[in-house]
Amino acid sequence: MSIPLSLLAILSDRSAHGYGLKSRFEESTAGAWPLNVGQVYTTLRRLERDGLVLPEEGEGGARQTWRITDAGRTALEEWFGTPVEDDPPARDELSIKVLLAVAADAVDVTDIVQRQRVATMERLQRYTRRKRAADPERELPWTLLLDALILKAEAELKWLDLCEARLAERGR
Amino acid sequence: MTAPRRDGEPLLRFEDVGRGYGDGPHAVRALGPVRFDVRSGELVAVMGPSGSGKTTLLSLAGALERPTEGRVLLRGRDLATLSAPARAALRRRDIGYVFQDLNLLPGLTALENVSLPLELDGVRLAAAREEARAALDAVGLASLAARFPDDLSGGERQRVAIARAFVGPRELLLADEPTGNLDSVTGERVLRHLRAACDGGRTAILVTHDPSHAGWADRVLFLRDGVLVDEAASGAGCLVRVEDGP
Numbered sequence: 001m002s003i004p005l006s007l008l009a010i011l012s013d014r015s016a017h018g019y020g021l022k023s024r025f026e027e028s029t030a031g032a033w034p035l036n037v038g039q040v041y042t043t044l045r046r047l048e049r050d051g052l053v054l055p056e057e058g059e060g061g062a063r064q065t066w067r068i069t070d071a072g073r074t075a076l077e078e079w080f081g082t083p084v085e086d087d088p089p090a091r092d093e094l095s096i097k098v099l100l101a102v103a104a105d106a107v108d109v110t111d112i113v114q115r116q117r118v119a120t121m122e123r124l125q126r127y128t129r130r131k132r133a134a135d136p137e138r139e140l141p142w143t144l145l146l147d148a149l150i151l152k153a154e155a156e157l158k159w160l161d162l163c164e165a166r167l168a169e170r171g172r
Numbered sequence: 173m174t175a176p177r178r179d180g181e182p183l184l185r186f187e188d189v190g191r192g193y194g195d196g197p198h199a200v201r202a203l204g205p206v207r208f209d210v211r212s213g214e215l216v217a218v219m220g221p222s223g224s225g226k227t228t229l230l231s232l233a234g235a236l237e238r239p240t241e242g243r244v245l246l247r248g249r250d251l252a253t254l255s256a257p258a259r260a261a262l263r264r265r266d267i268g269y270v271f272q273d274l275n276l277l278p279g280l281t282a283l284e285n286v287s288l289p290l291e292l293d294g295v296r297l298a299a300a301r302e303e304a305r306a307a308l309d310a311v312g313l314a315s316l317a318a319r320f321p322d323d324l325s326g327g328e329r330q331r332v333a334i335a336r337a338f339v340g341p342r343e344l345l346l347a348d349e350p351t352g353n354l355d356s357v358t359g360e361r362v363l364r365h366l367r368a369a370c371d372g373g374r375t376a377i378l379v380t381h382d383p384s385h386a387g388w389a390d391r392v393l394f395l396r397d398g399v400l401v402d403e404a405a406s407g408a409g410c411l412v413r414v415e416d417g418p
């Protein structure tokens with residue numbers, strides 16, 4: 001996740017001070033990725049050095065507010081305009097574990113797949129419980145985040161089914 | 173079902189149930205042995221590859237088939253000991269069934285299809301139609317009530333079959349892949365409806381290939397080659413950091 005661009009995205013609406021940035025970031029992303037205030041200040045100083053934000057006149061210290069510059073807006077537009085490419089894929093522990101288990105003859109892959117299936121399904125059930133409790137209109141970011149997590153868990157389950165089926169075919 | 177509810181007694185119990193077809197060299201064991209309970213108010217999902225016995229399990233639960241091994245108990249009563257009329261009444265009044273191939277009557281409108289089980293059970297026509305309309309409304313089909321099944325899309329037909337299974341006081345809902353043709357938004361709407369029905373005291377078994385639909389269940393049973401190999405139960409806690417939403 002790009003913290004600098006996330007902060008620019010929030011500043012594109014209106015200026016804010018460090019703590020306000022932290023809370024607005026967390027609000028917009030349903031609290032799933034907590035930021036600490038120290039991280040926010042360090043990032044703001046880097047953005048200032050690169051000419052993407054400027055401190056506003058007036059109070060300094062903790063109440064110091066920041067605004068986005070024209071260069072900042074350009075950088076932000078570029079980010080929003082560029083599709084996310086997960087290629088090469090980020091390191092994924094489950095894929096690695098299963099591939100290594102297939103390679104290691106002594107390991108029972110089916111057992112790993114079955115345990116994982118139960119764990120992933122239970123995670124999916126927990127997300128669904130959260131979604132049930134959420135109001136999709138008032139809590140849109142939270143609902144969208146849960147949708148994403150649920151569909152990732154779904155993809156994982158379908159992949160585990162495929163692993164199992166392919167291993168069974170190989171075993172014949 | 174008017175039998176008094178005894179505490180701790182499951183609504184449905186599969187007691188080492190098996191179902192075989194044919195004999196001699198052509199014998200197939202479609203299911204079993206399986207053992208599990210479903211408590212009143214639970215939503216249980218069943219997942220498994222094609223041919224793993226999901227439809228067989230559901231038709232045993234719905235008294236459409238008899239087991240060749242073990243017993244299926246509904247409120248403690250062995251379904252195999254019921255007379256044919258008692259079984260028919262059970263299927264009409266107490267059990268709502270969504271068939272994999274839907275079984276809608278082509279000569280009846282959506283509304284008439286949904287209303288029929290109530291009418292057969294002696295509910296007055298006007299009251300039956302009113303309930304049927306509410307059931308169609310709950311699956312988002314109120315405006316298509318007058319259409320015949322042939323003039324509906326696959327997903328709309330599925331929702332009519334779901335409404336028909338839900339209508340009336342049925343307390344056990346058995347649904348065989350009822351959401352296969354639905355887009356994600358409509359699928360979620362049907363699952364919310366099913367979930368609310370169970371939260372309101374009904375009980376359901378849902379056969380599905382969709383993990384995100386199974387996610388609405390309290391428990392997910394995994395079938396492989398006719399036997400239950402695993403079970404997932406939704407516990408507490410969540411990997412998302414925020415405990416109770418934003």
Ligand SMILES: Nc1ncnc2c1ncn2[C@@H]1O[C@H](COP(=O)(O)OP(=O)(O)O)[C@@H](O)[C@H]1O
Binds near residue numbers: 227
């Ligand atoms: N009436 C039948 N006669 C013979 N075999 C059957 C019959 N019904 C089901 N089977 C077999 O039992 C197994 C389980 O079938 P089914 O319960 O329909 O599986 P699923 O619904 O999971 O696809 C399959 O191998 C199927 O061919």
Ligand SMILES: [Mg+2]
Binds near residue numbers: 226228
């Ligand atoms: Mg089937």
